[in-house]
Amino acid sequence: MFLPNHHRDHCEPLDPVDAETLGAAAAEEVERYLRFRANHAPTPLHALPTLAAELGVEAIHIKDEGFRLGLGSFKALGGAYAVIQLALEEAGRRLGRSVDYAELHSSVVRTVATGMTVACATDGNHGRSVAQGAQLVGARAAIFVHSGVSDERVAAIARFGAEIIRVDGTYDDSVAEAARVAVEKGWIVVSDTSWPGYERIPGLVMQGYTAMVREALRQLPEVPTHVFVQAGVGGVAAAVAGHLALVLGSRRPTFVVVDPARAACLFESARAGHPVRIEHGEPTVMAMLECYEPSLIAWRVLSRVADAFMTVGEDDAVAAMNRLARPTDSDPAIVAGESGGAGLAGLMRANADPDIREALQLNEASRVFIINTEGATDPERYTALVGMAPDVVATRRQGADV
Structure with a gap:
């Protein structure tokens, strides 16, 4: 399904709070913080010239977040950044002075952080980031996981010393339970979704993602004309679209939000003209995007800044994973998890429909930017869907980074 953005706010300026959260100065602050992370390095941007020729566009570039901070997902940028910001702020309140990132690993910050417990709900990747951030500063982490989160993803979170709390039901059920227990116990909720009265911390999480966009704009040979980004609750799509709109202005690309057809909460919100909660149905293979x-x-x-909303099916997502794993000619092999290739799935689905292609003005002059939001965060599941283990795909990598 495809839906142009007809909302009355489309193309209006961002709310001032959101503009401050997602603008150039905010992204610079995130990048300054990342310089104090021991394993930080910009993630690669790959050109896919053969696929671009097959789809009839000028260029396709993909930002590969499978290499981000040792966590294999763009979410490494968000949850950990928010936890560390909160720890520094609390240390500042206790000391009566500003506490800088340079003191991140100091005994002063660790002493304060040991009295903090951060909590969140997760499909897997956000929880790993929050747990890693807590471990870095010495705080406790309580991570709520719903019944659809695989044992392998749970083990990856627990590796950072987090307490794992199982919740029956969906991701949204785990969000509600995390919020309830956190109030009861005095914990700090570090969620990647927001609700009435709870916006600042999810804003910090989204702010963390802007560093990825800033890197990409430096790596890209030209400003893209089109961007396809996958969405769960919408945090990464909003961070990318918002930052691009703020720093590029009238040169901003056409932005398309891609939802799983089985969990299309943003698509249905766009159709309704306001945020809606959709019914839980059959689970989607795009587990990191299964939000209602x-x-x-x-x-x-x-x-305001998305130009269209669309959905992709289960087969579309798996096809994108396999296309990236088995490139042709000079395109590199890329390990993309079940949710990681959904943006590419959106591009491929849009390109196959002449009406959508025309609506987006997708043509031989188009320069498309997409993000592989995760690598094989569940290697067993990846192997089953692709028919090759992720380490085998990685050894087949060829082509050149941009």
């Missing part, structure tokens, strides 16, 4: 209610901040941003 959008983040209010994300919707507020996307209603």
Whole structure:
């Protein structure tokens, strides 16, 4: 399904709070923080010239977040950044002075952080980031996981010393339970989704993602004309679209939000003209995107700067994974998890429909930017869907980074 953005706020300026959260100065602050992370390095940007020729566009570039901070997902940028910001702020309150990132690993910050417990709900990747951030500063982490989160992803979170709390039901059920227990125990919720009265911390999480966009703009040979980004609650899509709109202005690319057809909360919100909660149905293979209610901040941003919303099916997502794993000619082999290739799935689905292609003005002059938001965060599941283990695909990598 495909839906142009007809919301009354489309193309209106961002809310001032969102503009401050997602603008150039905010992204610079995130990048300054990353310089104090021991394993930080910009993730690669790959050109896919053969695929671009097959789809009849000028260029396709993909930012590969499978290499981000040892966590294999763009979410390494968000949750950990928010936890560390909160720890520094609390240390500042205790000391009566500003505490800088340079003191991140100091005994002063660790002493304060040991009295903090951060909590969140997760499909897997956000929880790993929050747990890693807590471990870095010495805080406790309580991570709520719903019944659809695989044992392999749970083990990856627990590796950072987090307490794992199982919740029956969906991701949205785990969000509600995390919020309830955190109030009861005095924990700090570090969620990647927002609701009425709870926006600042999810805003920090989204702010963390802007570093990825800033890197990409430096790596890209030209400003893209089209961007396809996948969405769960919408945080990463809003961060990318919002930052591009703020720094590029009238040169901003056409932005398309891609939802799983089985969890299309942003698509349905766009159709309704306001945020809606959709019914839980059959699970989607795109597990990291299986969300049934959008983040209010994300919707507020996307209603203004997204140009279209679309859905992709289960077969589309698996086809994108396999296309990236088995490239032709000079295109590199890329390990993309079940949710990681959904943006590419959106591009391929849009390109196959002449009406959508025309609506987006997708043509031989188009320069498309997409993001592989995760690598094989569940290697067993990846192997089953692709027919090759992720380390085998990685050894087949060829082509050149941009």
